[in-house]
Amino acid sequence: MDRRFRIVVLTIIITVLGGLCLFILMPFLSSLAWAAVFGIVFYPLYQYILRYVRSPSVAAAASVIVVVVAILAPLSYLSYLLVLEIENISPRALTIEGLTEMYSHSFLQPFIQKVLSLFDLSEEQALGYVANAAGTVSRQLLSRLSAGLGNVASAVVSFAIMVFVLFFFFRDGRKYVGNIQELLPLSEKNKEYVSGQVKDVVVSTIYGGVAVALAQGIVSSLGYMLVGIHSPLLWGLTTAIASFIPVVGSSLVWGPLCIYLFVKGAIAKGIILALIGVVGIGTVDNILRPLLIRGRARMSFLFTFLTVLGGMEAFGLLGIVVGPLVFALFTSILNIVKAFEEKDNPA
Incomplete structure (x- = not known):
């Protein structure tokens, strides 16, 4: 068999198999990429821990725990504070009293009064409609949160895969890099x-x-x-x-x-x-x-x-x-x- 023909056939086979591998890994590419990024950035941390524990697996697990805590702890605490802040604001804003207070200080007041006169509405009636509409919108948003649970679940799965892969990138990272370099x-x-x-x-x-x-x-x-x-x-x-x-x-x-x-x-x-x-x-x-x-x-x-x-x-x-x-x-x-x-x- 001609050597050039063998090279062409081998190239085609490698290209097809490589494309299939990419297709199989496509759903996890983002997780793999972030695992590689965090693996590179925090690899000095892994090396530092490895000097004391002497076990690559233990050092990798400890490094992963540190990375996960560093990411999730601030986000969780911030989410908690934001929920408290929004809970303090929302009930007041969605009441007629709260809307009246905002309306009385609004620079749009002259324009709003002209609109109300066109529809023969009083300020109290308009504010009542606005409060009801705001409440309806809020309830609709809450009811649709369930639709977003799929995205949340997908994000959790992607994060879990990233953490899982990160462990192996820490432990076997040098081997992977060496194989790629070869x-x-x-x-x-x-x-x-x-x-x-x-x-x-x-x-x-x-x-x-x-x-x-x-x-x-x-x-x-x-x-x-x-x-x-x-x-x-x-x-x-x-x-x-x-x-x-x-x-x-x-x-x-x-x-x-x-x-x-x-x-x-x-x-x-x-x-x-x-x-x-x-x-x-x-x-x-x-x-x-x-x-x-x-x-x-x-x-x-x-x-x-x-x-x-x-x-x-x-x-x-x-x-x-x-x-x-x-x-x-x-x-x-x-x-x-x-x-x-x-x-x-x-x-």
């Missing part, structure tokens, strides 16, 4: 170069994301305190966590708070908070994040900025890591090819 048709020097790029991009992206979240939390807390928002530290912490949400990010928190201030009639405070959100919080996200990522990843600010935004648009939250990582790998391969060309064609 498949790369590169010299040992270039293999280490590519591995270093992957590690630098992942670590800088996660650390940069945490730093940006902290900065946004601090700026937003000061802004909320300035305009008199109740529990500014709680809302600042919520803003920090929301900064990880793709596209909308922290505006998911400070935007509705601006609307709340406008409706209350606190126009100046609403404008101030909007300026803080757009100029202060927005600048932290758009400027600080690319600066922090590009430092260790050795990427230009422009391409870091574009790959972060493009990655989030294409892959969601995971795109914060995937976007810069793909570009870094692309430039790494180009540098390797350039080195080959210079070696084959010396000046």
